[in-house]
Amino acid sequence: xxxxxxxxxxxxxxxxxxxxxxxxxxxxxxxxxxxxxxxxxxxxxxxxxxxxxxxxxxxxxxxxxxxxxxxxxxxxxxxxxxxxxxxxxxxxxxxxxxxxxxxxxxxxxxxxxxxxxxxxxxxxxxxxxxxxxxxxxxxxxxxxxxxxxxxxxxxxxxxxxxxxxxxxxxxxxxxxxxxxxxxxxxxxxxxxxxxxxxxxxxxxxxxxxxxxxxxxxxxxxxxxxxxxxxxxxxxxxxxxxxxxxxxxxxxxxxxxxxxxxxxxxxxxxxxxxxxxxxxxxxxxxxxxxxxxxxxxxxxxxxxxxxxxxxxxxxxxxxxxxxxx
Amino acid sequence: xxxxxxxxxxxxxxxxxxxxxxxxxxxxxxxxxxxxxxxxxxxxxxxxxxxxxxxxxxxxxxxxxxxxxxxxxxxxxxxxxxxxxx
Numbered sequence: 001x002x003x004x005x006x007x008x009x010x011x012x013x014x015x016x017x018x019x020x021x022x023x024x025x026x027x028x029x030x031x032x033x034x035x036x037x038x039x040x041x042x043x044x045x046x047x048x049x050x051x052x053x054x055x056x057x058x059x060x061x062x063x064x065x066x067x068x069x070x071x072x073x074x075x076x077x078x079x080x081x082x083x084x085x086x087x088x089x090x091x092x093x094x095x096x097x098x099x100x101x102x103x104x105x106x107x108x109x110x111x112x113x114x115x116x117x118x119x120x121x122x123x124x125x126x127x128x129x130x131x132x133x134x135x136x137x138x139x140x141x142x143x144x145x146x147x148x149x150x151x152x153x154x155x156x157x158x159x160x161x162x163x164x165x166x167x168x169x170x171x172x173x174x175x176x177x178x179x180x181x182x183x184x185x186x187x188x189x190x191x192x193x194x195x196x197x198x199x200x201x202x203x204x205x206x207x208x209x210x211x212x213x214x215x216x217x218x219x220x221x222x223x224x225x226x227x228x229x230x231x232x233x234x235x236x237x238x239x240x241x242x243x244x245x246x247x248x249x250x251x252x253x254x255x256x257x258x259x260x261x262x263x264x265x266x267x268x269x270x271x272x273x274x275x276x277x278x279x280x281x282x283x284x285x286x287x288x289x290x291x292x293x294x295x296x297x298x299x300x301x302x303x304x305x306x307x308x309x310x311x312x313x314x315x316x317x318x319x320x321x322x323x324x
Numbered sequence: 325x326x327x328x329x330x331x332x333x334x335x336x337x338x339x340x341x342x343x344x345x346x347x348x349x350x351x352x353x354x355x356x357x358x359x360x361x362x363x364x365x366x367x368x369x370x371x372x373x374x375x376x377x378x379x380x381x382x383x384x385x386x387x388x389x390x391x392x393x394x395x396x397x398x399x400x401x402x403x404x405x406x407x408x409x410x
Contacts, residue, residue, distance in 0.1 A: 012358035013365050018374045021364050033363040062360045152340075166341050170348070178348035181341065196340035203341075241346075 005069045006316045007058075008033040009107070010076040016298045016309075017076055023313035032058065032065040037079035039103050040095075047106045054106050067106075072113040072316040075121075113271070113320050115312075120269040121292045126167045126203070129268070133287040136263035137256065141278075141286050142206040149194040152204055161207040162186045163237065183238035208278040208286045213239050214251065216275040217297045218265055219311040223258060226300045227251045227279075248303045257285045264290070271315065354378065 006024055010017040012035050024031050034043055038060065047056040047067060054067050081099045083092055108118055124132070127145055134140045144155045156162045166181040173179050185207060213228040230236040232245035239246055253261075261275065268290075274297060276288040297308045356365040356373035365373035373379040 008363075013354055013356065015365070015374045015379055018364040018372075018379075021362075022372075022374075031363055035358075060360065164341055164343075171342065171345060173345075179345040180348045181345050184344050190340070190343055193340060193343065196338060196343075199337065199339045200341070202339070 004071055005030045005032050005065050007031075007065065007070045007073045007107075007110075007112070008076060009036060009074065009078065011035055011037075011079055014077065017074075019298070019309045020074070020312050020316070023309050024317060027313060027317050029071075029313075029317040032063060032070070034058065034060070035079050036077075036103075037082045039081055039099060041082060041084065045103055045106060053111050054109060067110060070110055070112045071319070071321075072115060073107060073110060074115050074312070074316055075118055078118075113316070113318070115271045115315060116273075116292045117269065124268055124270070124290065124292065126289060129290050130287075132267055133260070133264055133290075136260045136267060138260040138264065138287040139284045141208055141288070144204045145201055146204075147198050147201055149197040152197050152202065153191065153194055155204055156186055156191060158206070162204050163207045164190070165203045165205060167201075167203060169240075180241075182241040185237055207237075208280045210236070210278040210280055210286075211283075212279050214253075214277040214279060214285065215297075215300060216253070216261060216277065217300065217306075217308050218261060218270075218273045218275065219308060220271055220315040222311045223253070223261060224297075224300075224306045224308055224311070225251050225253045226304055226306065243299070248300060250304050250306055254285065260287075268292075272312070 006029055008017055008021065008031060010033065017033065021031050021033060039045065042060060044059045045056070046059070047054045049055075056067050058065050058067065081096055081103075083095050083099070087095060104118070108114070130140050130143060142155075142160075144151060146152055162185075163183050164186055165183045169181045171179045171181055186204065210230075213230065215226050215228055217224040217226070227249050228239050229247040229249075230239055230242075230245065231247060232242050235242040235245045257277070264275075265271075265273065270290075270292050272292065274291045276291070277285045278288060279285055297306075300306060301308050354365070354373070355378050356367055356376075358364075359366045359370075362372075365379070367373050367376050367378070
């Protein structure tokens with residue numbers, strides 16, 4: 001008998017996950033939703049290895065699911081484990097490591113469809129995905145990753161403007177403040193401080209003088225491209241810096257870009273991704289990055305009506321056993 | 325020695341990529357709670373949060389997407405698209 005439950009791993013407050021929970025209910029598919037923060041205090045894992053697979057259960061105060069009954073896992077968001085406050089810092093670190101290995105390890109090795117499998121996500125760092133995108137036939141802006149100020153200076157000296165892009169744009173400063181490092185054009189002031197490049201790895205790219213950005217949400221075999229027209233100078237550099245100055249519309253992608261995206265998904269092992277492109281004035285689609293984690297799309301769905309929630313629900317609900 | 329330690333200058337060395345950081349937007353906490361039975365967020369009166377006006381706004385907020393996934397810096401989508409009606 002086919003397993004029937006979809007396991008959703010996300011935060012408690014996640015409207016995008018809410019929509020999928022409701023869409024799965026419409027399909028009469030049972031859902032077991034958890035927040036990783038519930039483990040180990042509010043979520044009990046009982047797993048036993050039998051015949052090469054984990055059997056047992058996940059259980060909260062309200063519900064329980066048999067591991068054998070899990071058809072798909074949507075790894076949407078990984079909260080930090082919340083451990084007993086009575087643990088010493090050393091024991092907390094130990095407990096955290098054990099939870100990561102034990103809990104995550106069981107969930108990741110369930111015989112289920114994983115959207116996306118954390119191993120695939122972990123393997124796809126920004127430099128790796130740029131290489132993969134290029135290998136899949138997608139255009140990628142000229143890029144330098146370096147801790148050499150000489151190389152960055154020479155790269156920035158070219159005819160194009162260049163942008164600095166952090167690998168992780170979310171930074172917490174010394175005072176605990178949450179800071180954002182959006183993509184930004186490198187200025188003369190930046191170039192005067194290039195010795196600081198030598199402190200770590202830095203990514204610099206040619207700036208794409210663009211007509212528009214395109215966010216492509218891929219869900220299984222379905223591809224949802226949405227053009228994002230920047231309506232401010234800030235948004236023109238990085239649309240995430242000024243969400244209120246954007247116009248969105250559903251578009252069709254060139255066949256070659258579609259083909260490149262499908263190759264990228266197949267090669268990466270991802271089943272779902274949000275991919276960002278900039279369309280240059282030369283008409284070419286330049287791959288910027290792929291974001292498998294979380295795959296934000298609610299803001300596109302709400303503004304354009306694209307049916308991404310239904311596609312996600314269908315992907316999770318599909319009885320793939322014996323076919324993949 | 326203590327005076328010397330106290331007057332140790334704060335390092336101004338920072339990776340070049342950290343130039344031009346901006347404070348992450350700090351928004352209001354959403355007015356909802358997780359319902360463990362229905363497995364979705366609900367309003368104080370028990371209605372579906374995403375069906376409420378607040379939830380609709382939240383559903384359409386972009387958050388801080390990218391490789392960082394969702395951000396804890398909640399923000400409201402209190403403005404319409406410049407050329408679209410919501």
